[in-house]
Amino acid sequence: MKKNEKKLKKRAKEKLSKKNKTIGKQVKQKSAKLSELKSRIKMLEAVVEKRERTIAKLKTKLDESDSRKQKKAGKQKSPGGAAKLLRSQRSTRVGLNQRDAWRRHGYLRSRYEHYLEQNEEKSAARQHAGEDLVEKFGEEAGYTELQLEQILS
Known part of the structure; x- marks a missing residue:
């Protein structure tokens, strides 16, 4: 045990x-x-x-x-009457207008090249590109046939 x-x-x-x-x-x-x-x-x-x-x-x-x-802000002078009047008459700045014009022109050019790649004639491609431009940017962005020919030549 x-x-x-x-x-x-x-x-x-x-x-x-x-x-x-x-x-x-x-x-x-x-x-x-x-x-x-x-x-x-x-x-x-x-x-x-x-x-x-x-x-x-x-x-x-x-x-x-x-x-x-x-x-x-307290120290700055307010612009004179003539400057205020000029500023109120101008709706947008020049740089903005130029940028918009370049944007529209670039879009028009790209659409024109797109239609040329689709084997369309130059006049038809210009017309279609102009129509696309009007659709995208409105009536004020449209061009005449002669203007389109000069721009896209």
């Missing part, structure tokens, strides 16, 4: 030592993960703090620029 008891005690001790080893490994792994997570939290807190400082700086710059704009 004593031998059996000794064997049982020995087996129980071995089982306990194995359990203790696995528990020790698990504790080490969890403590490593915990320390890793703590360091990551510190890093993220530092990033958040840095961003908050950046936001605060940008807000102060924005406030300063707004106050400068208000000061400048």
Whole structure:
């Protein structure tokens, strides 16, 4: 009986030592993960703090620029009567008109080339391109046959 008891005690001790080893490994792994997570939290807190400082700086710059704009707006003189009259008579700026003209011309040219690639005659291609231009940009963008011939020659 004593031998059996000794064997049982020995087996129980071995089982306990194995359990203790696995528990020790698990504790080490969890403590490593915990320390890793703590360091990551510190890093993220530092990033958040840095961003908050950046936001605060940008807000102060924005406030300063707004106050400068208000000061400048108060100091600026209003345009004279003749300048106001000229500005009110002009519906759009010259640059906008030129850009629109170039856009219409580019569209007309691309449609003309498209119809030429479709093996249409030049006069028919010009006519179709002119019709496409009127459809897209309206009646005021249209050209006469002679103008189309001069533009697309």
